[in-house]
Amino acid sequence: MSINTKVVFKVGDDISTDIIYPGRFMATVLPTETPQYAFADTEEFNKKLNAKLIPPDSVIIGGKNFGCGSSREQAASTLKGYDLIVVAKHFARIFLQNSINLGLNTVICPNIDANEGDELEITPTEVIDKTSGKTFAIEPLPKARQAIVDAGGLIPYTKKRLLEKHQNK
Amino acid sequence: MTLVEKILAKATNQASVKSGDVLEPKVDLAMSHENAAIVINQFLEVYKDTGLKANVWDPSKITLIFDHRVPAEGSKTATNQEKIRKFAAEQGIHKFHDIRGDNGGICHQILPENGYVRPGYVVVGTDSHTTSHGALGAFSFGIGGTEMAAVWTLGHALNIEVPGTIKVIVEGKFPTHVYPKDLILHLIGQLTAEGANFKVIEFHGPTIKAMSTSGRLVLCNMSVEAGATSGMVPADEETARYLREEAGVNDRIEMIGPDPDAKYDQVITIDVSKLVPLTACPHTVDNVKPVSEVEGIKLNQIVVGSCTNGRLDDLEIVANVLKGKKVAKNIRLIIFPASGRIYREALKKGYIEIFMESGAVVMNPGCGSCLGVHQGALADGDIALATTNRNFKGRMGNPKGEVYLCSPETAAVSAITGKITDPRKGG
Numbered sequence: 001m002s003i004n005t006k007v008v009f010k011v012g013d014d015i016s017t018d019i020i021y022p023g024r025f026m027a028t029v030l031p032t033e034t035p036q037y038a039f040a041d042t043e044e045f046n047k048k049l050n051a052k053l054i055p056p057d058s059v060i061i062g063g064k065n066f067g068c069g070s071s072r073e074q075a076a077s078t079l080k081g082y083d084l085i086v087v088a089k090h091f092a093r094i095f096l097q098n099s100i101n102l103g104l105n106t107v108i109c110p111n112i113d114a115n116e117g118d119e120l121e122i123t124p125t126e127v128i129d130k131t132s133g134k135t136f137a138i139e140p141l142p143k144a145r146q147a148i149v150d151a152g153g154l155i156p157y158t159k160k161r162l163l164e165k166h167q168n169k
Numbered sequence: 170m171t172l173v174e175k176i177l178a179k180a181t182n183q184a185s186v187k188s189g190d191v192l193e194p195k196v197d198l199a200m201s202h203e204n205a206a207i208v209i210n211q212f213l214e215v216y217k218d219t220g221l222k223a224n225v226w227d228p229s230k231i232t233l234i235f236d237h238r239v240p241a242e243g244s245k246t247a248t249n250q251e252k253i254r255k256f257a258a259e260q261g262i263h264k265f266h267d268i269r270g271d272n273g274g275i276c277h278q279i280l281p282e283n284g285y286v287r288p289g290y291v292v293v294g295t296d297s298h299t300t301s302h303g304a305l306g307a308f309s310f311g312i313g314g315t316e317m318a319a320v321w322t323l324g325h326a327l328n329i330e331v332p333g334t335i336k337v338i339v340e341g342k343f344p345t346h347v348y349p350k351d352l353i354l355h356l357i358g359q360l361t362a363e364g365a366n367f368k369v370i371e372f373h374g375p376t377i378k379a380m381s382t383s384g385r386l387v388l389c390n391m392s393v394e395a396g397a398t399s400g401m402v403p404a405d406e407e408t409a410r411y412l413r414e415e416a417g418v419n420d421r422i423e424m425i426g427p428d429p430d431a432k433y434d435q436v437i438t439i440d441v442s443k444l445v446p447l448t449a450c451p452h453t454v455d456n457v458k459p460v461s462e463v464e465g466i467k468l469n470q471i472v473v474g475s476c477t478n479g480r481l482d483d484l485e486i487v488a489n490v491l492k493g494k495k496v497a498k499n500i501r502l503i504i505f506p507a508s509g510r511i512y513r514e515a516l517k518k519g520y521i522e523i524f525m526e527s528g529a530v531v532m533n534p535g536c537g538s539c540l541g542v543h544q545g546a547l548a549d550g551d552i553a554l555a556t557t558n559r560n561f562k563g564r565m566g567n568p569k570g571e572v573y574l575c576s577p578e579t580a581a582v583s584a585i586t587g588k589i590t591d592p593r594k595g596g
Contacts, residue, residue: 014362014453016561023540024566027238027245029207029314041568065363065396069561070540071297073207073313092396093367094297098313142367144191144328158215158319158327165323166221 002123005057005085009045010116013063017075017095026072031102034074035081049082057105059122061114062088067095073102080104087112087120087127090139100145101154108139171334172401172427173369176308179425180291188333188434193325197307198230198285199317200294202276203237206249207314208295209256212321225260226324232264232285233257234276239268239535242543274508274534277301277390277476281382282510284416288404289425293320298476298558300393304385305412306404306425308369311393332398333434334369335360339376341442346592348486349384350478350556350576353391354447356439358457366396368434371427376441377402382411383480390477391558394454403427446592448554449574452562459591460579466589469551471496471580472565474505474532475539478556481511481518483577488520490581490592496528497587503530503545505537529584541566554589556580 011019025037039045048054060079066088067075076098079086086099087107099106109127114120118131127136141149151157170178170185178186180194201208216223225231233253241247250268257265264285266273273279277298280286288306292299295317302309312326319327337356356370370392377385385402392400402408403426412418446460473479473487484506496502504524506512512534515521524531538545539557547553547570555565560572575583578592 014455016559016564018541018559018561018563022563022568024542024546026204026540026542027243027249029204029210029249041563065366068362068396069297069559071295071299071311071313072204073295073315076313090363090366092363093398094311094313097316101313101315142330144330147328154315154319154327155211155214158322159219161319161327162215162221162322163219 002121003057003085004121005059007061007114007116007118007120008054008058010061011063014065014068015062016069017067017072018069020067020075021072021078023070026074029074031077031081034078038078038082054082054084056083057085059085059087059120061112062086064089066091068092073098076102076104085122097145100141100148103153108141109136110139112136170428171369171431171433172306172371172403172425173308173332173334173399175425175427176289176291177331179289186331188331190331192329192331193327194291194329195325196230196293196320197290198232198292199320200232200234200276200280200292200296200299201317202234202296203246203249203253204295204314205233205253205256208317208321209252211315211318215318215322225262225321228261228263231262231321232280233262234266234279235268235273236275236535237540238542239533270509270512272509274510275476275479275536278480278507278511281305281386282416282508284412284418287412287422288408289423291326293317293326297393298390300397300399301386301390301476303389303399303401304382306402306408308399308401310399332367332369334371335365335435335437336371336373336433338436338438339372339374339441340438341376341440343441344444346446346578347441347444348576348578349380349387351444351447352439352441353388354449354457354574355444357391357395357449357455359437360395362394362453362455363396365392368397370395370397370400372400372402378405381482382407383482387477394558446576446579448579448589449560451560451571451573454558454560454574460575460589461591463573463589464591466552468500468554468583468588470501470503470545470547470553471584472503472538472545472553472555472557473577473580474507474537475557476507477558478577479505479507479511481514483556484511484515484520486577487581488523490578491527491529491584492523494527494585496584500584500587501530501545502528502584503532503538505532506534508534538565540564554580554583
């Protein structure tokens with residue numbers, strides 16, 4: 001299944017969770033409330049998100065080490081709230097796990113080179129930039145996480161495991 | 170097997186495991202701070218519609234500590250804290266550290282000083298600096314709130330891929346004015362912020378053998394700034410001494426170390442005798458330069474403390490520099506002892522008096538300004554120097570401020586001059 005979408009925001013390398021979700025908003029924990037603070041210190045993009053000008057499945061292009069820093073899960077839930085897709089060269093470990101656990105679509109694309117406004121087609125194996133005509137290979141998610149993606153996120157996965165444990169008692 | 174492989178083999182009852190295997194190790198200790206508010210929500214979500222009563226798998230293996238926003242900076246935090254307090258009481262979680270002067274403090278100090286972490290343990294925490302506890306020979310790593318809810322439910326970490334290991338051999342004697350903080354900044358500069366992503370850093374060598382647990386905690390704490398899943402020091406005589414003498418542990422301590430023929434992804438050797446005082450410049454921790462190269466930058470705020478450098482030996486270094494001296498005009502020097510115990514010891518030793526007479530402000534133990542919520546936000550254009558662990562844009566509460574990271578001595582010497590100063594030149 002492929003997704004036809006557009007790049008709405010492009011960032012550089014080492015984008016920290018402090019940029020994605022500043023620490024001063026950490027007392028806000030509910031996934032229904034965290035989206036308002038997505039990229040709060042990058043005012044223009046935050047305003048567009050809050051004004052609902054960004055459709056679901058829109059793409060953020062990241063560089064290397066996207067989501068480095070804090071383990072705060074709000075950094076994933078804030079982007080999941082808008083159903084954004086993050087395509088990055090690669091991700092910091094905890095952010096990637098949080099994203100997969102919450103169902104935020106993260107695409108590891110080591111050579112990605114796309115610009116704001118580009119039209120993309122994302123297939124299970126590659127990102128096709130229809131504007132530039134270039135194609136970039138996708139790296140599979142860490143194998144340890146695929147079972148969680150397949151279960152629809154970590155909550156349903158854990159629920160299933162909990163019920164199995166009780167049935168076996 | 171490497172140290173992490175040995176620990177994960179033990180935690181899964183297997184003779185051996187290797188990097189890349191996917192396992193579900195049992196968890197010996199599960200730590201959360203105020204973000205337990207997220208964990209509780211997700212934990213209840215797991216149990217919803219199952220007809221089962223939501224009880225954590227083992228309350229004796231869960232620890233909850235308030236440190237990120239203490240005392241609460243606002244009603245939302247206060248309400249989260251109250252929710253966690255009630256949950257701890259309902260579930261019978263006794264390793265609960267409230268906002269108190271007797272047993273409160275920063276989670277990464279509370280765990281070691283109470284003997285909660287032992288060599289060979291698998292420790293998870295909903296905080297990226299959970300890497301710290303590898304200093305005691307544990308495999309200790311940060312996870313998110315939902316992942317912690319799974320641990321509270323099942324008692325093991327789900328789908329963990331055994332990480333590869335970078336071996337760092339540290340040799341030589343530290344020159345005067347150079348500290349473990351300078352060593353870890355050097356290593357992060359060399360590896361870069363992503364150089365150890367999905368890997369463990371295992372510290373070895375004579376310099377590590379001779380290093381106190383406090384210094385080892387600095388190294389493991391900041392290993393995450395190179396992306397590492399955990400920093401680890403194999404347990405030795407010093408680990409046992411720390412646990413017996415400083416953490417009051419009486420029961421058996423199991424020593425577990427890597428095999429001599431362990432396979433490492435990379436081996437790095439560092440001679441600390443060649444190091445100079447270092448600083449991480451804005452806005453990434455791997456932007457490391459000698460302090461001498463940025464000397465003279467005018468400062469507005471200096472922060473001493475955090476899970477990295479708020480222990481008694483750090484405060485002693487700062488007190489020795491500040492004794493009889495004054496903090497420069499227009500500089501705010503804010504000091505956070507890492508725990509109530511450290512604060513009281515610093516009081517007895519006279520450090521607190523020295524700090525306050527110099528013009529510093531001494532805060533209650535906690536994360537304070539490090540994460541930019543309260544207790545020392547920066548003004549637009551402010552430049553801060555801090556013994557903390559992160560200098561990301563916006564980190565100290567303002568994206569229009571800048572943060573440099575350094576050792577406690579560099580921070581103290583610079584507080585007197587009011588500008589970034591090489592500690593080798595004195596204050």
